[in-house]
Amino acid sequence: MSVWQGLAGQERAVAQLCRSIERGRVPHALLFSGPPGAPLVDAANALAMALSCQRAPGLGCDADPASRDTGDADDRGMCLACAKIASGIHPDVVTLVREGAAQIVPIESVRSQVIARIGFPPHEGPIRVFIVEEATALAPPAANALLKTLEEPPGYTLFVLCTTAPDQLLPTIRSRCQRVRFAAGGALPGDADAERAARVAGLGAELAGDAHDSSLPVRIAEVKGDCAPVLVAAARALHARAHAAAGAGDLDIARRAGSRAQTILSWHIPVAIHNANPQLAIEALIAQLRDLPEVGAP
Numbered sequence: 001m002s003v004w005q006g007l008a009g010q011e012r013a014v015a016q017l018c019r020s021i022e023r024g025r026v027p028h029a030l031l032f033s034g035p036p037g038a039p040l041v042d043a044a045n046a047l048a049m050a051l052s053c054q055r056a057p058g059l060g061c062d063a064d065p066a067s068r069d070t071g072d073a074d075d076r077g078m079c080l081a082c083a084k085i086a087s088g089i090h091p092d093v094v095t096l097v098r099e100g101a102a103q104i105v106p107i108e109s110v111r112s113q114v115i116a117r118i119g120f121p122p123h124e125g126p127i128r129v130f131i132v133e134e135a136t137a138l139a140p141p142a143a144n145a146l147l148k149t150l151e152e153p154p155g156y157t158l159f160v161l162c163t164t165a166p167d168q169l170l171p172t173i174r175s176r177c178q179r180v181r182f183a184a185g186g187a188l189p190g191d192a193d194a195e196r197a198a199r200v201a202g203l204g205a206e207l208a209g210d211a212h213d214s215s216l217p218v219r220i221a222e223v224k225g226d227c228a229p230v231l232v233a234a235a236r237a238l239h240a241r242a243h244a245a246a247g248a249g250d251l252d253i254a255r256r257a258g259s260r261a262q263t264i265l266s267w268h269i270p271v272a273i274h275n276a277n278p279q280l281a282i283e284a285l286i287a288q289l290r291d292l293p294e295v296g297a298p
């Protein structure tokens, strides 16, 4: 089982990436291209997990909850690095997203998120990964600023530029990246998978809230193997809340949401790796959350 399991239908692209990892020759800039709906950002995150994983370096921890019920205890769940990447809070995996009504990646994002950090080594992992959600959305000044850093980035840096329209990119950007081609979106999940994902997301949203129904620990523990994904879903929801609040200048709410997300994620290793009893773990977690300041309704 590896982090690539979730990328059904992308065998060719995955094989290409795995080969360069095995040979220790991952280029410093990759261009992921594919038709609309291709899982480009998911693949970029999977690559970041494979390269940053603390438990299965080069492979990454399996992100698919359904496949965790098999294998020995050590084979289940995610290491802290993979869990942080999966929930979007790893400090060394930076995603540049489209912003505002124009849906562009502004020069300010490249300055504050890339150029300001690139001179310093990664905080936690062996590598810092910059993911550009849609490279054609880079505003021209942003593209030019990025181009300079793409020329000679430090060795611990990886850029993954994702795009559905590679022909619209500056040729100078295209020529600095190794191309990885993806197929259209993978197989649609079966009804059972979709149901389970909806259950996990629903419980995660409940856990991310300020108040908790007393039946929540029992309900989370009900399905074997679901507790760790619920923790990740809750942390991810709170992180999104923190991100939105920070963007709106409400740093107090951002801080509260961030600290609740951290507390939730601190239970991931006990549950996913050390097989802590899910119901008792959630009960203890909820007791901890009760002591933290509430985030308030969105």
Ligand SMILES: [Zn+2]
Pocket (backbone or CB within 6 Å): 049, 052, 053, 054, 055, 056, 060, 061, 078, 079, 080, 081, 082, 083
């Ligand atoms: Zn891992």
